[in-house]
Amino acid sequence: MRVSYGIVGNDAGIYVANVANSQNAIATINGSVPSLTYNGSYGNLGLMPEMKYEWEYGLELKFLKNRLGLDISYYDNYIDDQILNLTTEASSGATSQWTNVGRISNNGLEVSLTATPIQRENFSWNTRLNYSFNRTMVDKLNSGGDMLTFYSADENSLKVVAEVGKKLGNIYAYDIAKDDQGNNLISDEGYYVIDKTKYKYVGNILPKAIGGMTNTFNYKNWSLDFTVDYRLGGKMVSENQKYAMGTGAYENTLEYRETGVTLGGVNQNTGEKND
Structure with a gap:
């Protein structure tokens, strides 16, 4: 059995906090004129490293002379000053900015099963199967509000948000306008009437479970490895399908x-x- 506690710091990528301009030359009748413009992402001189505080509890078991094993881990952590890249209004001169959004908490379970189905003098087969799930919640936002949009598209008709008290990564989209009986409204042109004052929850971007299977085959001095990964759940919005439909x-x-x-x-x- 094992119990551990750790505090880990994490910073944003190199130079992303810098407020820097790109210098270009604009051709005019009287020659070129230097021009300074923002990059796609605007810097943030007040950006702080995020800090992760975590407890982890584990149990490891071995059977049949180590040919069968089970490893279970449960973790519970929170991250202060979580760093995310948020979209900004293009009128500011940039389209995104890295910032500290608030506190995010996680808890989850990881299960690993190991086995050696075949063990011979010149040949062996070792396999490992992993399964894990994670629950990510938004505890608070540094902005002081209840919701923060970190991705939006199509003039805010679709957005992915961090909402206090709910899972990180909820997807909201404009709902279809309804009549008094709850029926969808259709325009004279045959299109649904969109209610731009009301959002509807349509899913979450995070998977419900992830894992994989790793196999190792050994024959004398030769070794072959291959891995299969899986990801279950998690919603996505297909722009191609939307416009094609x-x-x-x-x-x-x-x-x-x-x-x-x-x-x-x-x-x-x-x-x-x-x-």
Whole structure:
């Protein structure tokens, strides 16, 4: 059995806190004029290192002359002054900035099973199977608010947030406007009416579990290793699918079109080519 406690510091990448400009030359009638512009990410001279405080408890067991093993670990930690790269208004001259967002806490379980199914004089097979899950919560934000958006797209119609008291990485998107009976509203052009005053929770970006399987085969002086990783859960938003569905580029949108409409020699309802 084991118990450990640790405090670890972590800084942002090298030079990202610097407030620096790029110098360029702009051609004019009277010659070139020097120009100073921000880089894509604006620096932050007040950026502090993040500090991680963690307890970990573990149990390791071995059986059958070490041919079968089990390792279980549980951890509980929190990170003060978590560093994240946040998007900023492009009118500021930059599109992002590294900043200390607040306190993030984590707890999770890791389970590892090891085995040696085959053990011969000239050949052996060792395998290891891992499974783990992690729960990440937002405890507080340095900005003093209840929510911080660290990614947004399509004029804020989609955003990924850090929200106090909830899991990190929740995804919110504009909801479809409803009538008094709760039915979706559709415009005269046949599009859903989007309610830009109301967001709907659509998922979380973090996986529910991750792990992998590692195998090692030994034959005399030769060794072969291969690993398979897996990641279960975690939502993602596909911009390609969104716009392809909206423009009717996918075959599964054909059934919703008017019968007999032909575009480019193709019947838009059946997908068949017309001579």
